[in-house]
Amino acid sequence: MATLESARLFPAERSAPTTTPLSILDATVVRFAPTGAIWIFDAPNFDRSGLLDHLRSSLIATLSSFPQWSGQLQWAPVGEGNHTNRFNRPILTYGHDSDPGVEWTVIEHPIRTNAIAPTAKERASSTAGSRHGTWMGDAFDESLFVSPNQLALSNLHDYASRPGVQVQITLLDGGYAVGVKVAHCLADAQTLMIFMHLWSTKSQESFGDEHESSPMGEPIFNPQLLDSCAGGDIDGSSCDQALSCTARSLPLHRYSWWDIADEGYPKACIPTTENSKPPGDQLEHLQVSPSEPAPWLSWDFSRPASYAQLHFTGEELAHIKTLALADPDSRADISRLDALLAYLWTFITRSRGYEEYSKQVYLDLTIGARARVSPALPDSFVGSPLLITHVGAPGSSVCRETLGKKASQIRQTMQRFTPEAMGAILHDAAFEVSPQRLWQAFMGTEHTIVTSWLRLRLHDVNFMRGSQLRYAHAIMPKLDGCAQIMDSGIGDGGMDIALYLDKEAMEKLIWDKCWNEEL
Numbered sequence: 314m315a316t317l318e319s320a321r322l323f324p325a326e327r328s329a330p331t332t333t334p335l336s337i338l339d340a341t342v343v344r345f346a347p348t349g350a351i352w353i354f355d356a357p358n359f360d361r362s363g364l365l366d367h368l369r370s371s372l373i374a375t376l377s378s379f380p381q382w383s384g385q386l387q388w389a390p391v392g393e394g395n396h397t398n399r400f401n402r403p404i405l406t407y408g409h410d411s412d413p414g415v416e417w418t419v420i421e422h423p424i425r426t427n428a429i430a431p432t433a434k435e436r437a438s439s440t441a442g443s444r445h446g447t448w449m450g451d452a453f454d455e456s457l458f459v460s461p462n463q464l465a466l467s468n469l470h471d472y473a474s475r476p477g478v479q480v481q482i483t484l485l486d487g488g489y490a491v492g493v494k495v496a497h498c499l500a501d502a503q504t505l506m507i508f509m510h511l512w513s514t515k516s517q518e519s520f521g522d523e524h525e526s527s528p529m530g531e532p533i534f535n536p537q538l539l540d541s542c543a544g545g546d547i548d549g550s551s552c553d554q555a556l557s558c559t560a561r562s563l564p565l566h567r568y569s570w571w572d573i574a575d576e577g578y579p580k581a582c583i584p585t586t587e588n589s590k591p592p593g594d595q596l597e598h599l600q601v602s603p604s605e606p607a608p609w610l611s612w613d614f615s616r617p618a619s620y621a622q623l624h625f626t627g628e629e630l631a632h633i634k635t636l637a638l639a640d641p642d643s644r645a646d647i648s649r650l651d652a653l654l655a656y657l658w659t660f661i662t663r664s665r666g667y668e669e670y671s672k673q674v675y676l677d678l679t680i681g682a683r684a685r686v687s688p689a690l691p692d693s694f695v696g697s698p699l700l701i702t703h704v705g706a707p708g709s710s711v712c713r714e715t716l717g718k719k720a721s722q723i724r725q726t727m728q729r730f731t732p733e734a735m736g737a738i739l740h741d742a743a744f745e746v747s748p749q750r751l752w753q754a755f756m757g758t759e760h761t762i763v764t765s766w767l768r769l770r771l772h773d774v775n776f777m778r779g780s781q782l783r784y785a786h787a788i789m790p791k792l793d794g795c796a797q798i799m800d801s802g803i804g805d806g807g808m809d810i811a812l813y814l815d816k817e818a819m820e821k822l823i824w825d826k827c828w829n830e831e832l
Contacts, residue, residue, distance in 0.1 A: 314422045314457070317484070321414030321476065322369070323383045324376040330408040333381060334389055334397035336536035337543065337739050338682060338698050339498040340748035343403055343466055344570070344585070348505050348697070349494035349788035350771070351458045355426050356488045356780035364489065365419060368482060368776060371516035376415060378511060378532055379695075381405045383414045386465040386477040386496055395548040396540070396743045400591045403466065403498050405477075416479040418460055426488035429453065430784035433772070433802030437624040437809075446624030447823055450811075453620070455788055458483050458492035465496060469588035469749060488780070494788065497697055502787070503681065504695040506769040507532050516776040528770055530693035539698050540743070542686035544736030547743040560741035561603070563734060564702050564726055566677070568752045569604035577609030589749040599746050612757025618793045619819040620811070625653065627806025633716070640717025647720040650765065650798070653808065654678070655719035657796065658761060661814065662711045664822040665758050670708030677703045677754035678723070679764040680730060686739075687732035700738065701753035701762070702726055708759075756794040758815065766799040767808070787811060793818075 356364075376383055384407025392398050406412075430436070436448040460479040465472035477499050483490040495505060507529045514527045545553040561567070570586045572578070590596060625633075630649045637643055637652040658676045667674060682698035683690040690698065704722045706714070730738075742748060754762045771785045787797045793815040801807035814822065 314420060316418065317421055318365075318417070318419035320417045321383075322373055322376065322417045323412065323414050324380050325373055326377065328380045328408040330406070331381075331384075332404055332406045333534070334536060335403045335405065335498055336539040336696055336698065337396070337547075337743050337748075338539060338700065339536060339696050340402050341742055341745075341751075342697050342699070343401070343496075343498045344469060344589070344749045344752075345497035346790050347464060347467075347494040347788065348497050348500045348502060349459060349492070350505065350509070351455060351490060351492040351786040351788065352774055352782060353426055353429055353458075353485075353490045353784040353786075354488045354775070354780040355783050356777075359489070359777075359779065361484055364777065365482065367516055367519045368491075369417065371519045371776075372415070372417070372480065372512055374515045374519075375508065375512040379508060379534070381407050381534055382478045382495075382499065383407060384409070384412050384477070385472065386475075386499065387472045388466070400595075401469070401589060401747050401749060405499075413465070413474050413476045416460055416462065416476040418479070418481045419484065420481060421484045422457060423486055425486040426783055429485075430786075432783055436622055437626075437801070437803050437805075437807075448622045449823070450620045450622055453786065455492075455786060458490045459494050459788065460492075464494065466498075467496070468585050488783070491776070499697065500695065501681070501697040501699050502764065502766045502769060503529075503683075503692070504532070504697065506766075506771065507693055507695060509774050510770065513774045513776050517778070520777045522778045528773065530691070532695045533691055533693050534695050536696055538690055538694065539682065539686065539696065540739065542688070542732070542736060543739035543743060544733070545740045547740055552744040553740060556737040556740040557602075557744075559734065559737035563729060563738065564704070565700065565738070566675075566703060566753045566755065567602075567604045568607035568755060569750055570752060571601075571750050572604070572606065575606060575609055577612070579609070579614060589747050591746065596746075601746050601750065602741075604751060607752070607755060608757065608759055611759040612755070612793065616793065617816045618791050618813050619816045620791055620813050621819060621823060623810040623812060624801065625807050625810070626801075630807060637717040637720040640715045642715065642721065643717030644721040644724050647717070647724045650767065650808075651720040651723045652716065653798070654723055654763060655716050657763075657810065658719065659711060659716070660822060661761050661818070662708055664814070664818040665708075666821075667708030668712045672708060672759065673705045674708045674711055674759045675703045675705040675755070675761070676723070677701050677760055677762040678726070679762070680727065682735060685730050685732065686735045702730065703754070756792050758793065758818075761794045761796060763796045763798065766797060768800065771799050772802045789813060
């Protein structure tokens, strides 16, 4: 493997010097792993030099619509003013000569594309011991296709000269790969895909290929549009207790990263945790909001996790939904996704051996805020406007309850996040002493985190005529209890699930046929 090029890229024309505070919700996800994805393309006999020239020039053109991404992500100065000047609130400064730019790297790796991953059709048709198409992806090494360098604020402290966005092009035998990583406070999955569709459209333009306009529209970068949906006075001196009570009554975990004395707390996380605290002399005079003990003992970092991609056809999804709706206790408005999540949660819980487990287990669900606030934000609003809710029940109940009941619980939970509820959540979060103190989710054997990339057209990204997408991979931490759902890569109306699970539990799920054969 050899590095052919390393540079920092900027828009063709710099904007005037600008400072933009990020949103209330952006501040809560600074500690999250970066948002990113990798696209592997088959492209026999492609012109490497021509491809790189077009990719670079079209990326520069795309940055004209994302000028903030070439700027410096950093903390806002703390002082009197409004809610954006409180401790550990992120801002972007751009249009300066000192901007770090977008990291651009070109790597050459002598591996054939067909040795990296099967095609979408091959992955979907694999049975691997289950009646569902299953591909065991443990051999896929995502680190080959993305930059190893640290992004700005990745440790909640260092940012100077560090980029907020990294792009790596990997030239392969018979094709190429495009890997992108973005600091999570700059982009959720939807924002990433707005960027990728715009870039791929501009690349096709530069090649002179026929193309459609970007399917997700031109980006709208205005974080204060989200903050303006908060209830009450978020710039005041104190939090509105009624709004806080509303926010804290919602199904949102409040696990504190600051409780480092808890049994099982990972020592490796302590330095970043310390960076999330105000100076000691200030902290003594601050009142932190309530939190709950995190179940660290349920998350064994020493145990290996496996990665698998599970394929469900459109017919299978329709059948699962029909089974859920047949339950007399089922809501009539459950979706295919609700039913699939209930189905998945059931069998993950069984694979963990929790048929007789009396303690609570949780399905943690990432939900977007764009359509939930009032006024609703455009689909092309960029940033990371998300939060993580949950449904919970004793492990034994999850294993035994009907599919319809669990799917209905998921639907009912989602519907609690009304514009009024979102306004209260934003108000409460605006007054947090440190937005990175609380985690609304968890991993390990009692939790499963699910994030949906549905309707983002992940498989429609392409940069030139003659290249064929082989594999699209959402970058996720390979840790027990993480799942990502996307539309099928073969256009059968189905869904693919990227699942990361304790190795032993994964083997039970796949090889011991934990799937209910009646379904």
